[in-house]
Amino acid sequence: MVCRKGFTLIELAVVLATVALLAAMLLPALAQTRQNSQVIECQANQRQLAVAWMMYARDNNDKLVPVGSLAYQPASFGENPLNDVNLQPGGILAQFCPGNLQSSVMTAGHYYTNWIKAGLIYPYIQNIAVYKCPADLSMVPYNFPATFPRPSERTYSVNCYVGGMQWWDPNYKLYRKLSDMNRPGPAHTWVFIEESPTSIDDCYFALDPATPNLWYNSPAVLHGNASVLTYADGHSEAHRWTDSFMMGVRNPQNPPGINVPADPKSGDLAWLFSVSTVHN
Numbered sequence: 001m002v003c004r005k006g007f008t009l010i011e012l013a014v015v016l017a018t019v020a021l022l023a024a025m026l027l028p029a030l031a032q033t034r035q036n037s038q039v040i041e042c043q044a045n046q047r048q049l050a051v052a053w054m055m056y057a058r059d060n061n062d063k064l065v066p067v068g069s070l071a072y073q074p075a076s077f078g079e080n081p082l083n084d085v086n087l088q089p090g091g092i093l094a095q096f097c098p099g100n101l102q103s104s105v106m107t108a109g110h111y112y113t114n115w116i117k118a119g120l121i122y123p124y125i126q127n128i129a130v131y132k133c134p135a136d137l138s139m140v141p142y143n144f145p146a147t148f149p150r151p152s153e154r155t156y157s158v159n160c161y162v163g164g165m166q167w168w169d170p171n172y173k174l175y176r177k178l179s180d181m182n183r184p185g186p187a188h189t190w191v192f193i194e195e196s197p198t199s200i201d202d203c204y205f206a207l208d209p210a211t212p213n214l215w216y217n218s219p220a221v222l223h224g225n226a227s228v229l230t231y232a233d234g235h236s237e238a239h240r241w242t243d244s245f246m247m248g249v250r251n252p253q254n255p256p257g258i259n260v261p262a263d264p265k266s267g268d269l270a271w272l273f274s275v276s277t278v279h280n
Contacts, residue, residue: 046230052124064163077106081118135222138197161277186232194220
């Protein structure tokens with residue numbers, strides 16, 4: 001007579017319960033590991049941009065790469081930007097990264113990826129993927145029907161006071177050269193930031209001193225409650241936010257992501273402005 005050994009139903013249930021408990025304990029750790037790896041990759045992307053940004057300045061008599069608001073974009077987003085003489089080095093609209101990610105003409109057009117390639121620092125990088133955070137799963141234009149948008153090709157925008165083609169307020173310093181960045185200093189002046197998919201359009205992250213209680217543009221909060229910023233000395237860091245209004249994109253106006261009221265209980269907006277520019 002052969003004796004067959006096996007699990008009883010109770011023993012099997014205990015094993016399954018143990019496996020489920022272990023999985024429940026491990027999943028948060030795995031999720032945190034993934035989030036940490038995305039932060040590291042995002043920092044690496046921005047550092048590459050920062051190196052290219054510095055190389056551009058050194059090759060152009062210390063001048064910082066221009067950063068254009070919507071007012072400094074080509075008249076047509078349906079064109080091939082690589083053929084636009086105004087976007088070539090020395091052109092009147094040449095800048096870090098031309099275009100408008102909220103333009104359906106641009107994002108649906110044949111030349112969508114060429115807008116990054118038309119940027120002045122792209123020749124130093126030659127890799128479109130560097131312009132996008134791995135945690136950014138957004139589609140552009142924002143809030144269009146699900147069948148229309150395309151994956152965003154860019155997460156990062158530039159401090160409007162660092163090479164900005166538009167000057168918000170002459171009472172605040174607009175840095176045009178690397179050598180201009182002596183206050184508050186390169187280690188305390190950010191250049192690149194992750195911008196919210198609800199507000200990102202041009203490459204110009206706007207902060208208006210006339211509206212100290214309003215997020216004119218909003219950061220992308222892609223790493224827990226944090227966003228990665230990179231400074232003029234080349235170092236990057238993940239900054240943790242507390243502004244519940246900004247992080248929740250509480251927005252009473254249109255288009256979304258612009259003119260978000262700052263949470264009066266948070267000092268986030270004042271802090272960001274303090275590392276953006278200084279009073280003249």
